Amino acid sequence: MLAEIITIGDELLIGQVIDTNSAFIAKQLNKIGVSVYQVTSIQDDKDHILKALKEAEIRVDIIILTGGLGPTKDDITKKTIAKYFDDTLVKDESVLDNIEHLWKNYVGGKLLQVNIDQSLVPSKSTVLMNKLGTAPGMWFDKDDKTFVSLPGVPYEMGALIEYKVIPKLKEKYSLPFILHKTLLIYGIGESALAARIEAWEDALPEYIRLAYLPNLGKMRLRLSAKGFDEGQLKASVDKEIDKVLPLIQDKFFGFEDEEGSAEIIIAKQLTKLGKTLAIAESCTGGNLAEQFTKNSGASAYFNGGVVTYSTQSKMNVLGVSKEVINEYSVVSGQVAESMASNSLKLFNSDFAVATTGNAGPSKGESDAEVGTVFIGIANKNGVYSEKFNLGNHRIKVINKAVNKALEMLLKEIFKN
Amino acid sequence: MLAEIITIGDELLIGQVIDTNSAFIAKQLNKIGVSVYQVTSIQDDKDHILKALKEAEIRVDIIILTGGLGPTKDDITKKTIAKYFDDTLVKDESVLDNIEHLWKNYVGGKLLQVNIDQSLVPSKSTVLMNKLGTAPGMWFDKDDKTFVSLPGVPYEMGALIEYKVIPKLKEKYSLPFILHKTLLIYGIGESALAARIEAWEDALPEYIRLAYLPNLGKMRLRLSAKGFDEGQLKASVDKEIDKVLPLIQDKFFGFEDEEGSAEIIIAKQLTKLGKTLAIAESCTGGNLAEQFTKNSGASAYFNGGVVTYSTQSKMNVLGVSKEVINEYSVVSGQVAESMASNSLKLFNSDFAVATTGNAGPSKGESDAEVGTVFIGIANKNGVYSEKFNLGNHRIKVINKAVNKALEMLLKEIFKN
Numbered sequence: 049m050l051a052e053i054i055t056i057g058d059e060l061l062i063g064q065v066i067d068t069n070s071a072f073i074a075k076q077l078n079k080i081g082v083s084v085y086q087v088t089s090i091q092d093d094k095d096h097i098l099k100a101l102k103e104a105e106i107r108v109d110i111i112i113l114t115g116g117l118g119p120t121k122d123d124i125t126k127k128t129i130a131k132y133f134d135d136t137l138v139k140d141e142s143v144l145d146n147i148e149h150l151w152k153n154y155v156g157g158k159l160l161q162v163n164i165d166q167s168l169v170p171s172k173s174t175v176l177m178n179k180l181g182t183a184p185g186m187w188f189d190k191d192d193k194t195f196v197s198l199p200g201v202p203y204e205m206g207a208l209i210e211y212k213v214i215p216k217l218k219e220k221y222s223l224p225f226i227l228h229k230t231l232l233i234y235g236i237g238e239s240a241l242a243a244r245i246e247a248w249e250d251a252l253p254e255y256i257r258l259a260y261l262p263n264l265g266k267m268r269l270r271l272s273a274k275g276f277d278e279g280q281l282k283a284s285v286d287k288e289i290d291k292v293l294p295l296i297q298d299k300f301f302g303f304e305d306e307e308g309s310a311e312i313i314i315a316k317q318l319t320k321l322g323k324t325l326a327i328a329e330s331c332t333g334g335n336l337a338e339q340f341t342k343n344s345g346a347s348a349y350f351n352g353g354v355v356t357y358s359t360q361s362k363m364n365v366l367g368v369s370k371e372v373i374n375e376y377s378v379v380s381g382q383v384a385e386s387m388a389s390n391s392l393k394l395f396n397s398d399f400a401v402a403t404t405g406n407a408g409p410s411k412g413e414s415d416a417e418v419g420t421v422f423i424g425i426a427n428k429n430g431v432y433s434e435k436f437n438l439g440n441h442r443i444k445v446i447n448k449a450v451n452k453a454l455e456m457l458l459k460e461i462f463k464n
Numbered sequence: 465m466l467a468e469i470i471t472i473g474d475e476l477l478i479g480q481v482i483d484t485n486s487a488f489i490a491k492q493l494n495k496i497g498v499s500v501y502q503v504t505s506i507q508d509d510k511d512h513i514l515k516a517l518k519e520a521e522i523r524v525d526i527i528i529l530t531g532g533l534g535p536t537k538d539d540i541t542k543k544t545i546a547k548y549f550d551d552t553l554v555k556d557e558s559v560l561d562n563i564e565h566l567w568k569n570y571v572g573g574k575l576l577q578v579n580i581d582q583s584l585v586p587s588k589s590t591v592l593m594n595k596l597g598t599a600p601g602m603w604f605d606k607d608d609k610t611f612v613s614l615p616g617v618p619y620e621m622g623a624l625i626e627y628k629v630i631p632k633l634k635e636k637y638s639l640p641f642i643l644h645k646t647l648l649i650y651g652i653g654e655s656a657l658a659a660r661i662e663a664w665e666d667a668l669p670e671y672i673r674l675a676y677l678p679n680l681g682k683m684r685l686r687l688s689a690k691g692f693d694e695g696q697l698k699a700s701v702d703k704e705i706d707k708v709l710p711l712i713q714d715k716f717f718g719f720e721d722e723e724g725s726a727e728i729i730i731a732k733q734l735t736k737l738g739k740t741l742a743i744a745e746s747c748t749g750g751n752l753a754e755q756f757t758k759n760s761g762a763s764a765y766f767n768g769g770v771v772t773y774s775t776q777s778k779m780n781v782l783g784v785s786k787e788v789i790n791e792y793s794v795v796s797g798q799v800a801e802s803m804a805s806n807s808l809k810l811f812n813s814d815f816a817v818a819t820t821g822n823a824g825p826s827k828g829e830s831d832a833e834v835g836t837v838f839i840g841i842a843n844k845n846g847v848y849s850e851k852f853n854l855g856n857h858r859i860k861v862i863n864k865a866v867n868k869a870l871e872m873l874l875k876e877i878f879k880n
Contacts, residue, residue, distance in 0.1 A: 057675075058673065058675050058688070059675055059677050059686070060487070060490075060503065061490055061499070061500040061501070061502075061503065062490055062491065062494045062500070062644065062688065063486070063487040063488060063489070063490030063491030063492075063494065063500075064487075064491070064644075064646070064677065064684075064686065065487070065677065066482065066483075066484050066487045067482075067483060067486075067487070067503075068482050070479070070483075070505070071476070071479040071480075071481070071482045071483070072479060073479070074476075074477055074478055074479030075478065075479030075480070076479075078478045078479065083477070084477040084478070084479075085477070085506075085507070085512075086477075086504060086505065086506050086512075086516075087476065087477065087483075087503075087504070087505035088502060088503070088504055088505075089486070089502065089503035089504075090501075090502050091501070092675075096501075096502075100502075103519075118654055118676065118678075119654060119655045119658060120654060120655075120658045120676045121658070121665065121674075122673075122674065122675050122676065155653060155656075160655045160656070160659055162655050162658060162659070163655050182655075201678070203857055203860050228478065228480075230480070237571060238534060238535060238536060239535045239536075239576045239578050239579050239598075240571075240576070242535065242536045242537070242578060243576055243578070249537065257474065257538075258537075258538065259473075259474050259475055259508075259538050260534065260536045260538065261475050261480065261481065262534075262617070268480075270475070270480065272474070272478065327750075327771070329750075331757075332757075333753055333754055333756070333757020333758065333762070334743075334745075334750035334751065334752070334753030334754035334757055334769065334771070335750065335754045335757070335758070336750070337749055337750030337753075337771045338749055338750040338751045338754055340749070341747075341748075341749020341750055341751070341771070341773065341862075342749065342751070342858075342859065342862065344823075344824065344825050344826075344858055346749065346773065347773060347774065350773050350774075351773060351774045351776070351777050352770065352771050352772045352773040352774055352777035352781060353750065353770070353771040353773070354768065354769070354770050354771070354781070355743070355750070355753045355757070355768050355769040355770070355771070356768045357757065357762065357763060357766050357767060357768040357769075358763065358766075358767045358768055358811075360767070360812070361767050361768035361810075361811050364810065364811075364812070365768060365770070365810055365811065394777075394780065394781055395774075395777050395780075395781065396776070396780070407760075408760065409760050410760075441619055442758075442760055443758065444619050446757075446758065
């Protein structure tokens with residue numbers, strides 16, 4: 049069973065908005081055994097939408113469109129899809145009720161005509177009620193094929209996919225099972241990893257595919273298996289993993305959770321141990337703390353953090369001594385260690401991680417070269433730090449420093 | 465002049481990786497007057513790549529592929545593109561030199577055969593040397609059409625686009641000028657905004673397109689103009705903006721910078737005024753600080769922040785009084801104001817912003833409903849706070865709280 053995702057919106061084609069919808073939809077479809085054959089992003093343009101629909105209908109069984117359902121003049125998806133099905137728009141009272149309800153509760157005042165018009169839907173469609181917004185989702189059956197049109201706002205689209213589209217697809221089609229298992233690996237390059245596991249990779253059964261996903265110092269190795277016998281697939285994948293783990297055990301840190309990676313493994317382990325974490329950041333500027341706080345349950349183990357961006361704040365807030373800064377400079381192992389130790393105490397935590405470095409583009413309050421980052425790790429027994437040289441691209445330096453800090457924290461927490 | 469971007473990789477089609485490359489490339493192409501007609505994401509599959517190339521060649525003038533150039537077995541783009549041009553792979557000595565240089569400096573040890581093989585390129589291609597990685601970019605001329613194949617690693621792709629592809633495209637084609645101007649608007653919904661500016665929108669000249677880009681409480685309104693006379697385009701767009709501003713002046717906060725939005729406007733204004741900022745976060749967990757620190761120049765105005773996630777840390781680190789927390793609860797205007805005032809002092813800053821709330825999914829150390837967020841703003845003259853109800857989706861609550869904090873900070877800074 050194949051699907052195509054068509055994301056519609058001029059903002060995608062000029063690069064103003066990154067398309068996160070198609071990755072979300074692809075993940076949900078994969079879980080129920082629907083493979084995404086292609087993702088196509090096109091403009092809010094009638095002829096282009098019609099052409100994309102026609103081409104997709106030849107290629108795949110399930111076509112999911114997002115975007116272009118808003119109340120404004122640039123939103124033309126609904127009219128265009130009605131034309132594609134040679135259909136007319138009719139008012140749907142349940143949609144109008146939903147719009148009136150949302151308007152009363154969240155906007156107030158007189159309902160606008162453009163919003164009333166959002167209750168018009170193609171007569172051949174089944175409405176997928178959107179409780180989070182005024183644009184309804186729409187489902188079309190055309191013989192064995194399915195067309196679904198959803199609003200582009202990520203959380204509205206997300207709720208409709210999860211609670212309406214996925215259940216309806218499972219009902220309509222008999223679907224195979226797709227299993228992904230992803231190994232999280234640190235400290236080895238793509239080629240060296242490939243060389244280590246070559247014999248194993250070559251002997252993989254045909255229904256298991258392997259992918260290398262390198263990203264700024266961390267590596268994910270993904271096995272994907274597809275078939276109708278869930279039990280047999282799981283057993284095969286587990287068997288292959290048992291074979292490959294001994295080859296990479298010094299670089300392997302865990303299986304990637306569906307929604308995250310190192311930070312999830314750290315969070316789970318800290319929660320399990322009943323231990324707590326503090327974070328002191330300079331060059332990573334809040335990004336490291338965010339890796340933890342974006343996930344629910346962080347309050348179980350994350351006591352807090354500081355972003356001591358200025359040298360002054362490293363002294364005033366974290367109590368790093370002026371002498372240490374003067375002697376070693378603010379970008380140094382000594383300062384990273386002092387930040388880690390002091391934040392451990394300040395937040396009364398079991399583990400602390402600290403970053404100090406120069407992410408560029410120009411040199412800051414230290415003479416350190418752009419890309420130099422020190423990461424310190426403290427626990428109640430002591431403190432240590434490592435130095436890294438992470439290149440000269442600001443965002444890359446920050447993200448690599450975050451990955452390195454997570455890697456060091458992983459090692460530290462699993463050592464204990 | 466039209467382009468299509470083809471991103472290749474199984475990881476995109478299963479939703480494991482979000483495609484950020486195409487937005488980056490689209491933005492760069494737009495700047496030189498090349499419109500992106502379509503973005504197509506496909507699997508690492510020979511037949512699919514060949515088909516996508518064939519279809520794109522009919523649709524557009526310039527085809528840019530990313531991905532599938534790594535050293536491992538799942539990377540098949542290079543072989544496939546050679547087949548498409550009925551070409552053979554030949555060793556390129558300059559690429560091999562680059563690979564050897566990178567290997568010596570960043571990896572060490574014996575060069576692997578899979579990496580030596582990365583110096584093989586189609587004989588009809590022009591190499592775009594990739595100084596940041598072992599996979600070279602490749603450029604193909606086919607009559608008036610251009611095909612470019614780039615590695616999928618974002619920063620390698622980015623450097624090749626910026627320093628090799630864009631200059632070569634400007635040399636090869638006579639390109640029109642595309643101008644985008646984006647207005648940043650807070651505190652009004654899409655429909656209400658559309659109703660306000662309807663007459664103006666209807667009277668826009670045909671070569672200026674308008675798009676509404678709503679996102680979690682903030683709204684961007686984008687005008688796009690295209691033509692060959694740069695001066696005339698700029699004048700027309702400015703004229704239209706002069707007409708629309710009086711209609712929305714109570715909701716308008718500035719023009720979006722090419723690379724950012726509210727945080728960039730705040731950063732510029734603070735730097736201009738020589739004023740500094742401190743941030744105290746609870747529910748936003750570092751995300752708010754990161755909005756500022758991800759951009760260069762933050763050290764000019766950002767003194768630092770705290771992520772006081774636990775109630776204990778709000779007392780110990782920020783000095784919020786136990787009595788206030790007991791009387792009003794940790795999610796309250798009083799605590800937000802105390803966090804803001806105390807962080808202002810702690811970081812010796814001119815402005816401070818603080819967040820405390822419950823992002824969910826379950827209630828935390830307070831009885832506050834999921835989605836309740838208080839934001840406090842302090843300056844040397846005083847402090848105030850506002851209460852928001854931001855729904856019950858964790859990531860959405862966090863991002864909306866960040867947007868609300870930026871909105872309040874914008875208003876505060878421009879008031880002074």
